[in-house]
């Protein structure tokens with residue numbers, strides 16, 4: 124296996140070492156935006172440190188719809204530039220990490236009273252395909268009512284008039300984030316999770332460093348220095364601008380979006396469906412392994428940034444809209460086995476509703492030199508990073524071109540998607556006699572690329588039940604190679620099990636806690652605390668109340 128160790132065993136020493144370096148750049152925030160900047164800047168020869176206050180991707184970057192897409196609906200807002208940029212990026216990100224970014228055919232049902240009729244939909248998707256430079260074989264196809272009904276028989280026949288199929292890509296946002304951070308570390312960058320910036324350090328009116336609080340065996344204060352400080356703090360960007368006393372002019376408008384998860388059998392669609400909610404919004408229903416997930420809502424948000432919840436009301440909204448489009452399934456709250464809720468860090472525009480706010484990114488540079496980036500989309504992370512690093516290099520009067528377009532993110536990458544498909548097929552054949560289910564093989568290789576084979580092989584060497592050994596081996600990998608601190612880091616952001624296979628988390632809960640306690644040498648007190656926190660994070664996505672009630 125070609126992975127680089129990335130763990131917290133000698134964390135205090137590593138932090139101390141970083142304190143003695145003057146970096147070219149410190150990036151605040153370990154979401155997709157910060158991770159993208161870390162890699163781009165490192166590949167252009169800068170010495171960069173990233174600090175993340177909680178776990179990597181624990182903000183918005185684990186709560187998206189997980190699509191690498193141009194955003195068809197932004198055409199309605201005439202955002203041609205944004206659609207073109209993100210549309211073109213789809214193929215780039217797919218090539219950067221083929222095992223994690225999968226082609227996904229989308230079905231857009233044309234329905235009575237919907238956003239699009241067959242002419243406007245056909246025109247919009249043709250423009251979309253053109254702007255994104257989509258290959259001929261993947262361009263939109265018009266479907267008759269009969270064809271849609273045959274492919275997706277659950278769609279409301281009374282509303283349905285015809286349909287269109289078109290191409291997008293599906294990913295796992297938090298895995299994409301961790302792979303970017305790992306790639307940057309292999310190229311010489313440093314990154315710490317659970318290190319929170321609590322204040323800025325200034326010299327002669329310019330920001331030159333950050334004071335931080337680091338979580339670990341002992342809570343520790345530390346300070347890091349750099350020539351440039353970049354805040355990629357997503358929904359927290361304004362908090363940091365306030366800390367820098369530079370929150371003037373434009374500010375963030377946070378909107379909440381939730382997704383609910385139901386078992387595949389309860390909404391058994393063969394392709395992703397992009398359907399009308401009949402309230403000026405559209406929702407996705409996306410099949411993925413054992414489940415189908417549906418979302419998203421879009422509502423202005425003013426509660427805690429640190430605990431964003433899917434409420435009963437959110438669940439009811441999505442169920443009502445889904446049942447309208449797929450009436451025979453009649454989904455109920457008890458069918459919802461998991462969920463996630465995230466915040467869009469959008470730039471506020473007077474008089475605009477959450478749905479109408481632009482998804483464009485913006486860079487702010489304060490008079491103290493703090494560089495903040497906000498807005499944007501998961502899909503456009505590489506271009507956002509390029510713009511930030513270009514700005515920093517310009518300040519230094521240096522020209523060095525961006526190198527991320529063709530850079531393979533995984534340590535032992537597939538050359539392309541067909542290489543990945545061949546590998547998966549071959550492995551399924553090779554391991555068939557070892558009682559590895561097809562789903563299991565698919566899960567490990569799509570999550571971890573070729574490192575997934577290493578996780579499986581290690582499990583096969585262990586004594587006892589294979590199902591348990593696979594989890595043990597996966598946890599060991601996440602602690603040693605992916606800087607995992609807690610069970611929630613593992614079952615939410617490294618493996619995605621809490622969203623995509625919640626049964627496996629509930630069934631093996633004790634095993635997961637035991638494995639963490641063993642590897643991280645927890646005493647009883649820590650174990651109890653972590654067990655409580657882990658249960659809470661499961662409850663947060665499986666039990667639905669009101670936002671206020673659950674916070675208190």
Ligand code: FAD
Nearest residue numbers: 152154155156176182183184187188190320357380501502
């Ligand atoms: P975050 O991921 O929030 O990262 C910011 C990080 O900064 C956080 O981890 C936070 O803990 C850290 N931080 C904050 N303060 C500090 C501090 N003081 N010290 C250290 N660290 C700090 N985009 C798409 O392209 N496709 C989609 O399908 C899609 N779907 C979406 C669906 C929903 C419901 C939402 C909400 C968004 C969606 N997006 C999508 C948009 C996309 O998810 C976001 O644009 C992106 O994840 C934002 O990433 P970020 O790194 O800027 O912010």
